[in-house]
Amino acid sequence: MAVRKELFGKSRDGKEIMLYTLRNSMGTEVKIMNLGATIVSVLFQDKNECFRDVVLGYDTVEDYYNGGCYYGALIGRSGNRIDKAKFSLNGKTYSLAVNDNENNLHSGPNGLDKRIFELTKECDDRITLTVQDKDLEQGYPGNFCCSVTYILNEENELKLHYEAECDQDTVCNLTNHTYFNLGGQESGSILNTQLWLAAKEYTPVIDGQAIPTGEYAPVAGTVFDFTQPKTIGRDIEADEPQLKYVGGYDHNFVIQREQGIDQRFAEAYNPETGICLEAFTDLPGFQFYSGNFMKDEKGKKGAQYTKRCGFCLETQFYPNSINQEGFAKPILKAGSKFASTTTYRFTVR
Numbered sequence: 001m002a003v004r005k006e007l008f009g010k011s012r013d014g015k016e017i018m019l020y021t022l023r024n025s026m027g028t029e030v031k032i033m034n035l036g037a038t039i040v041s042v043l044f045q046d047k048n049e050c051f052r053d054v055v056l057g058y059d060t061v062e063d064y065y066n067g068g069c070y071y072g073a074l075i076g077r078s079g080n081r082i083d084k085a086k087f088s089l090n091g092k093t094y095s096l097a098v099n100d101n102e103n104n105l106h107s108g109p110n111g112l113d114k115r116i117f118e119l120t121k122e123c124d125d126r127i128t129l130t131v132q133d134k135d136l137e138q139g140y141p142g143n144f145c146c147s148v149t150y151i152l153n154e155e156n157e158l159k160l161h162y163e164a165e166c167d168q169d170t171v172c173n174l175t176n177h178t179y180f181n182l183g184g185q186e187s188g189s190i191l192n193t194q195l196w197l198a199a200k201e202y203t204p205v206i207d208g209q210a211i212p213t214g215e216y217a218p219v220a221g222t223v224f225d226f227t228q229p230k231t232i233g234r235d236i237e238a239d240e241p242q243l244k245y246v247g248g249y250d251h252n253f254v255i256q257r258e259q260g261i262d263q264r265f266a267e268a269y270n271p272e273t274g275i276c277l278e279a280f281t282d283l284p285g286f287q288f289y290s291g292n293f294m295k296d297e298k299g300k301k302g303a304q305y306t307k308r309c310g311f312c313l314e315t316q317f318y319p320n321s322i323n324q325e326g327f328a329k330p331i332l333k334a335g336s337k338f339a340s341t342t343t344y345r346f347t348v349r
């Protein structure tokens with residue numbers, strides 16, 4: 001079946017924003033738009049055979065421009081924070097756009113989440129979206145070309161395959177900022193979602209900045225231990241400075257010290273719908289964000305969103321790793337190719 005295409009709206013400079021639909025034989029359906037290569041909806045059948053949209057988003061393009069949460073967007077070329085919006089590479093210091101305290105967050109105000117991607121390939125079960133990011137855009141060196149292929153297969157797996165190249169050495173830390181709510185996007189709090197995380201370590205942050213200190217801390221015996229499943233809400237209000245610093249969970253968890261083999265790192269489950277999400281990646285870590293900065297606002301189909309009504313599992317190199325000794329560096333060398341895959345698998349129990 002060919003990929004369905006429809007007009008979603010217009011960009012601020014009058015370009016067509018398209019919505020592409022991937023659908024498998026179970027009726028699972030993923031909609032993606034070319035603004036920010038954003039995942040706009042994921043419809044999946046729950047245990048009562050009712051289709052639920054399990055990701056947050058908006059009904060209009062304008063809402064995506066105005067929103068501050070990065071719902072569903074591809075984040076690049078550098079996801080998460082870079083301390084003081086500065087880094088050095090090959091003896092040269094680069095100053096980046098500042099958009100989060102003194103730091104650079106998700107590449108700056110004009111990151112790839114705000115760009116119009118081009119549909120460069122399509123086939124029954126997949127689309128590829130590509131974008132060019134020019135030299136010194138948001139302060140990053142080199143003319144950077146990035147593509148993402150979204151694949152929806154018959155195992156109800158949504159695969160995000162990233163590739164990137166650059167004509168100079170640069171930072172490349174691509175992720176996706178989907179907010180999941182396995183009860184359905186309109187169902188409110190995610191605090192009762194059960195979560196298992198494979199991580200035995202996380203990277204503690206500095207007070208108020210959400211920048212890692214550089215340490216690897218064991219999760220054992222702390223609120224960060226999800227190696228036995230527990231609800232997201234169980235310990236979120238605990239008297240733990242690391243939670244207070246960032247208003248809940250907004251931390252990088254360690255999968256492996258370097259980019260390596262594909263690993264299953266998370267499983268989330270909503271007992272009411274029976275929907276289960278498993279996540280896999282070959283990257284070193286992921287940011288588990290419990291939606292602490294979310295504000296009351298209208299989401300898709302009149303849904304009322306509030307603080308902590310979605311959670312993110314953003315696969316990545318560790319935040320600020322370009323400046324941090326002891327963290328694998330997200331450096332893409334001129335002339336080589338970056339490639340990485342993240343998978344979100346949906347099942348029902």
Ligand code: GLA
Binds near residue numbers: 069070080105210314
């Ligand atoms: C990431 C960050 C959070 C927050 C969100 C966007 O997940 O780690 O601190 O900035 O993006 O709201």
